[in-house]
Amino acid sequence: MSDALIEGKKLTKRFEDFVAVDGIDFRVEPGEAFGFLGPNGAGKTSTMRMISCVSPVTDGELRVLGMNPATQGSEIRARLGAVPQEDTLDLELTVRENLLIYGRYFGLARPVIRERADELMSFVQLTDRSGDRVDELSGGMKRRLTIARALINRPELVLLDEPTTGLDPQARHLVWERLYQLKRQGVTLVLTTHYMDEAEQLCDRLVIMDGGLIVAEGSPRQLIDQHSTREVVELRFDADDDRAKALALISRTDVPHENLADRILIYTADGETEVEQLGRSGVHPETVLVRRSSLEDVFLRLTGRTLEE
Amino acid sequence: MTALYFHVIERNVLAYRRLWGIFLTGFAEPLLYLASIGIGVGALVGTVKGPGGQMVPYDQFVAPGLLAAAAMNGSVFDTTFNFFFKYKYAKTFDAMLATPLGPVDVARGELGWALMRGTIYAAAFLFFMAILGLTSSWWAILCLPAAMLIGFAFAGAGMACTTFMRSFVDFDYVNMALLPLFLFSATFFPLSQYPAGVQWIIRCTPLYQGVALERALAFGELSWTLSINVLYLAAMGLIGLHIAGRRLALLLQP
Amino acid sequence: MPTLLATRVVEHQAHIFRKFWRGSAVAYLINPILFLGAIGLGVGGLVKGGKGTVDGVSYLAFVVPGLMAASAMNGAAAESLWPIMAGTKWIRTFHAMVATPVGPGDVFLGVVAWTAVRAAIGGTLFLIVAALFGGVLSWWAPLAIPAAVLTALAFAAPLTAFAGTQDTDFRFPVIMRLGVVPLFLFSGTFFPVSQLPSWLQPLCWLSPLWHGVQLCRGATTGSIDPPEAVANVAILMAIVVLGARWGIRTFTKKLAT
Missing domain, CATH: 3.30.70.920 (Lrp/AsnC effector binding domain/regulation of amino acid metabolism (RAM) domain)
Structure with a gap:
């Protein structure tokens, strides 16, 4: 019906008796930076995991890249870049190897991955750490590597769950700056955050979530004008x-x-x-x-x- | 394009490249047991009743048992301790599941890796058996696929059990199960040493299937009962793999 | 210098033991009993139909002291590698301890002493079980308990010290597979060392486990040879003392910073 990249209708996630996401409606258009802002426990991560096709939808409808996560999860994930809330880097491997093997999970050819890995390491400023074990990196470096890893398949859509939580201010700014670069390259970004400055910096449009519901929607400017x-x-x-x-x-x-x-x-x-x-x-x-x-x-x-x- | 789970194996090969020393030490244990119990204690024992009813040297009797046990130990270690660490602490699988890989690919890949590693160890052990003159039939070549089948069975079962573990403390149960299997599955002495009732219990246990299979092949004493052993082990592996795939989806994709 | 504060470390270890006792019970008691059944009784039954003798005693009686000393080694080795890494790095309980009046040397001695306590309890219970199976021949047998404890200490002290120098557990499996397992299998545990090729036999003097096995075997079979036993004890003691000195040094270095 439309060319929205992501569309949720009455999207619901229940864990036994607990309702994490309570029938939300939202659309993400190509090329925009879209945010879910809300406190911990608002249902942001549950929403994000459903979009990432790693958590089944309980109720309602969800289309990602025009496909159905329930039946086409693998195809959707092939075109996504996901930055989870907790780093899931492979601690047994080096920085470079992390990128190489992650590319292989997407079935990419080795020469292609090698080229992209070098590009991405320079993009996130980790070229001089390429041979180091991930264990030895600082929190900010790990985050940047996670972001680089999510880009190995050249995704049209990058999902970032709390991308700068736990980072010091300097590391946060470096991450923001890289994300801003991506946005300028036309990559669609979807992020969750509980930092209002992060939402203001990065998002063209956002929804505010609370208790599994969307309580407001608009650009940061519009939201401030309307509600404050x-x-x-x-x-x-x-x-x-x-x-x-x-x-x-x-x-x-x-x-x-x-x-x-x-x-x-x-x-x-x-x-x-x-x-x-x-x-x-x-x-x-x-x-x-x-x-x-x-x-x-x-x-x-x-x-x-x-x-x- | 290759099957997706192949890349899970690739990841483990990559991670293990730096740990080749540890990989190599895996060859040592079954050989040391063979030398100590098979040859050392074997000198005290002399001969023992083999699978065909004839008396055979003790070292020839023990070697196929140790091959079966090595196939079990190798694959169980990778699919329990290492598997648990990857899924609970290292988040290795969470990373995989953010890509086109699904839980079933992860389960297959991890099982494939355990099997690959076990096969290499089993092949080396079989090679030493042949060199030491502990095989007496050309059927012994089939000891290798039999070891892979044993590896498959225990890898599947181990992985399925691991998805029910809550913490490393629970692995005490794995150890408590493995050593009795290792010691009492007619590995070191024939079934006939047991009282009749106990013999039937032993006949039902999984490693016994493997030991019986390996020993029959090593001596070239084939019989139709071997097909029961094969079916038992194949079913154990398949059921385990199926449960592991299902459970992983529940655990990692709530 | 370490002081009586080490007893507080023992107390702490005993406290967490309530949660992890199963692992110790398996190492010191269940495993040797299983080996006793399989090798002592099962394989022993094959030695001339169960009537054969080894060094003048039944195979079962021969294996019992071997298993007793060996399980002291196995238990001590398992407790002196990974749990030490947990204390210094993974959970950092040792760092918490040295933030109190307890010093690094106390931590080391406490941890090693606690291993000795467990070896003593496990060894005693195993000896009782072995006696019930008829694997104990002499009234001197209770002396096998201190011998097993000394064996445990001879592994716990140097291995704990070594673990204190490591930053990852990469080398631990190698120590188990290339150190502990070969010692377990070839230190006169399952068959007399005299069966080894003659050029290999003198090497058993280098195996701390062999000294432990000799002591235990002397006690449970009543075949003790006093001068040799004194030599066995002296060598084990020397290892314990050297290991402890090394350990106190490495722990001080590791925990003081």
Whole structure:
């Protein structure tokens, strides 16, 4: 009917009594970078595993590259690149051997793989580690190798489950930069993340998931515009009394706000003005921070909870 | 294009290239047993009743038993300890399943590898048997395919059992099962040493099938009962492989 | 210097033993009993219809002390390689221990001492079982227990020390297959060393297991030869002491950093 790369309709995943994915609808178009944003346990990985054809669909419909994962799993996987949440590198092999044997799993000819392996090692900046055992690599290097490995079959579609979880900031930026390169080459990226900055950096379009459901959909900009205000004021208090008093004052106005464990957030179009007004009405926090709205705020507005708990 | 599971074997060959020293030591154990029990203890024993009822030298009697046991031990090790490590800790199979390979390919490939390794060991052992004059019939050439069949049977069964293991502690049970099989499957002394009732129990155990088969072939004493041994072992391997494939799909693709 | 704190390490090992006792029971007790049945009784029954003798005793009585010493070796070897790697690298329990008043030398001595405890328990139980089968001939037999413990220590100390120098377990299977298994099969365990080619026979003095087997056999068959037994004990003790010194050094190096 259409040329969507992935299409899910009422897609559901149940494990015995537990519903991990609760009838979600989504489409991924060719060439876009599509994200599933949500906290741990939202159903992102279960969705991703169904798309990767390594976990059967319980209910609903799923088409990947126009095929049915239940009957054509092997054909679909042949055209996918998958970066799982936990590295599944072959620790007994070297960096280069990991790429070589993975290419063989796709039935590629050895000379073809050798050429691509060299290309990919340079793409992820691991050329000088090519003879090292994977055991000896840092976390960031392993992640980059996993990404390189997922590209050995020149996939049209790359699936990344939490691609930078557990990496230090520098390693994360290097991964983002490589993924951005891929995106520019026209590869369709689908990723899950619980980092709102990752979603903002990489995704053209995303869905926000919570409790197995999709709670919002759009580009990062659209989502912020629709579900949050332009700016956010963060108020922190040292004493609980001050905080309670402030909260009471704020509640009396109709200013949208969230009361978190460590701070109070105020949603507003103009942060500076809002701070002045609060001051005048007797709210005196220890520290005040005015910032632009983020996807984190969108999630908070929609669910009343933060992404990272 | 070659069958996909072939690439699983290829992976193991690649991983083992650096471990050829360990690979080589695998040849040693059955030969050492042959020298110690077959020749050393054999000198105390002298002759023993062979498969055709005639008296035969003890070393000739023990050698085919050790060949069967070596085929079992070789394939069980690869399909239990190593297999468990790959699926539970190293995530080797998770990586494979992200490619066109499916659980059945993984099971077949791992079994193929265990079989390949076992066959190399068995061939070397058979070669030494021939050199030491421990084979007395040309039928002994068939000892090699028989060893492969034994390897297949135990690889399938081992792999199936491993999919039910929860931790390495459970492998104590594997050891507890293997040593009695090794020692009591008429490997070292004839079935007639047992009381009649016990003989029937032994006749039902899997390694006994292999020992009976190897010994008959080594002495060229063929009979129709060998077809029962062959069927038993083939069924054991096939059922094991089938269960392993099914279980792997459940475990790795929930 | 290691102190009495080593006893705390023994205590710790004993504690985790509750979970892993099956492996030890198999190594020290079940395996030798199975060999006793198959080789001692099964093959022994073939030695002149079960009436033949080896070195003046029945084949069963000949094999019992061999198996007792050999299982002390097998158990000690199994416990002194992979579990040590778990302590220093995989689970790093030893690192946790040295973060307390327990020192690296205590860890080493504690681990080795615990192996001796298990060898003693396993050896005692095996001896009782062997006696029930008629494989024990002399009232001196209980002396086989300290002999088995000494044998276990002679393997535990150097192997634990060696394991402490390793960063991977690659070499462990090689040690088992090319070290432990040949010793098991050719140290007078299953047949007298006198059957070996004469040029090979003096080599048995290099086998710690052979010394252990000699001691155990002297005790269970009552054929003990005091001067030779003193030499056997001295050699085993020397191995234990040298192994312990090496072990304390390697553990200090490994765990101190």
